[in-house]
Amino acid sequence: MNTPKRADARQGGVPEGGGTARAYTLHAVQAVQTEPRFEFVGGSATGDRRARMAREVIAGLSRRPRSIPPKYFYDERGSRLFDAICDLPEYYLTRAEQALLQAHAGGIVQRSGARCLVEIGSGMARKTGSLLRAISARTLSPVYVPFDIAPEPIRESARGLLAAHPTLRVRGIVGDFAHECVRLSRGLSESDGPTLFAFLGSTIGNLDEAEAPSLLRTIASLMKRRDRFLVGIDLVKDPRIIARAYNDDQGVTAAFNKNVLSVLARELDGHLDENAFDHLALYDEARERVEMHLVSLRQQPLTLCSGDVRIELAEGERVMTEISRKFTEESARHMLSEGGMTMLEWLSTPEQLFALCVAERTA
Numbered sequence: 001m002n003t004p005k006r007a008d009a010r011q012g013g014v015p016e017g018g019g020t021a022r023a024y025t026l027h028a029v030q031a032v033q034t035e036p037r038f039e040f041v042g043g044s045a046t047g048d049r050r051a052r053m054a055r056e057v058i059a060g061l062s063r064r065p066r067s068i069p070p071k072y073f074y075d076e077r078g079s080r081l082f083d084a085i086c087d088l089p090e091y092y093l094t095r096a097e098q099a100l101l102q103a104h105a106g107g108i109v110q111r112s113g114a115r116c117l118v119e120i121g122s123g124m125a126r127k128t129g130s131l132l133r134a135i136s137a138r139t140l141s142p143v144y145v146p147f148d149i150a151p152e153p154i155r156e157s158a159r160g161l162l163a164a165h166p167t168l169r170v171r172g173i174v175g176d177f178a179h180e181c182v183r184l185s186r187g188l189s190e191s192d193g194p195t196l197f198a199f200l201g202s203t204i205g206n207l208d209e210a211e212a213p214s215l216l217r218t219i220a221s222l223m224k225r226r227d228r229f230l231v232g233i234d235l236v237k238d239p240r241i242i243a244r245a246y247n248d249d250q251g252v253t254a255a256f257n258k259n260v261l262s263v264l265a266r267e268l269d270g271h272l273d274e275n276a277f278d279h280l281a282l283y284d285e286a287r288e289r290v291e292m293h294l295v296s297l298r299q300q301p302l303t304l305c306s307g308d309v310r311i312e313l314a315e316g317e318r319v320m321t322e323i324s325r326k327f328t329e330e331s332a333r334h335m336l337s338e339g340g341m342t343m344l345e346w347l348s349t350p351e352q353l354f355a356l357c358v359a360e361r362t363a
């Protein structure tokens with residue numbers, strides 16, 4: 001990638017004013033002229049991706065209790081279904097996080113000095129606009145690095161963001177954040193300036209007690225001293241509000257849950273009947289997490305890899321497809337510290353529905 005060098009920016013953060021601003025403006029114009037406005041700078045070969053999917057899915061389905069990793073929800077249809085979930089009246093999470101970002105994005109960006117935004121699990125980037133507006137107000141050459149397992153939402157969301165921000169450059173990266181965060185270094189340049197690493201949508205809640213600190217440690221290892229991490233966290237609250245959010249009246253969450261079966265059928269030559277499964281989402285108050293399952297409606301074989309793998313499901317047997325952990329300020333602080341990060345700011349909605357948390361790499 002042809003990325004112009006601006007070695008001083010990442011260290012010191014170039015103030016916009018006086019002669020430095022003129023030099024910076026010139027540099028920004030050059031940057032926009034020499035670098036494509038949108039490109040994919042990293043992505044997995046389909047063969048590798050399929051092989052990993054087969055390994056992980058077969059391992060999860062062979063274990064008791066049976067499970068399928070939630071990342072396999074997100075093909076093109078799954079990404080659209082998740083986007084539809086965000087608009088559901090029951091799904092308070094997106095609206096609450098959006099409101100927090102609208103109120104606080106300017107301050108978060110100003111305090112961090114960010115000129116570059118990395119978004120992990122960016123999806124349709126519905127909430128990214130507030131952050132990019134704040135970054136664009138500070139720099140003439142903002143950079144956005146969306147990282148997601150699904151390429152389609154990266155491409156689609158980039159279109160709208162590029163139209164809204166005429167000097168924005170987008171470097172998309174397709175990858176699995178559990179194994180391939182190192183690809184982020186392909187999207188980052190010393191010359192981009194301080195970076196805000198965002199992880200929105202309560203996606204951190206989909207990771208268990210071992211996975212979350214492990215991912216946080218990887219992100220921390222990519223962060224420079226001045227970079228900041230911004231994470232959206234769903235809070236422990238009235239269990240009825242939580243349970244409703246995962247059991248909507250229109251059945252969109254059920255369709256999203258069942259979509260993983262069509263992903264497996266297509267990608268792993270599976271033979272699975274969506275109609276032979278029910279959606280089940282329960283809030284476990286003791287563990288402070290939602291567990292989402294597919295329940296087998298009859299005794300049935302689940303075959304993958306053109307019949308080479310055959311798993312017998314009993315009637316009523318559950319396959320766990322997602323956990324969604326809920327946090328308090330204390331449990332979030334603990335998770336961050338286990339992941340090598342120190343909490344700097346905790347910004348929650350007045351009703352204590354959702355929180356944004358800003359952290360730095362622990363020195």
Ligand SMILES: C[S@@+](CC[C@H](N)C(=O)[O-])C[C@H]1O[C@@H](n2cnc3c(N)ncnc32)[C@H](O)[C@@H]1O
Nearest residue numbers: 071074121122123148149175176177200201203
């Ligand atoms: C809950 S959605 C959140 C989307 C978006 N950040 C938002 O706030 O609306 C989770 C996103 O993370 C992506 N994702 C899930 N697991 C992933 C993984 N292991 N690696 C990379 N992306 C992943 C999904 O494709 C999806 O876009």
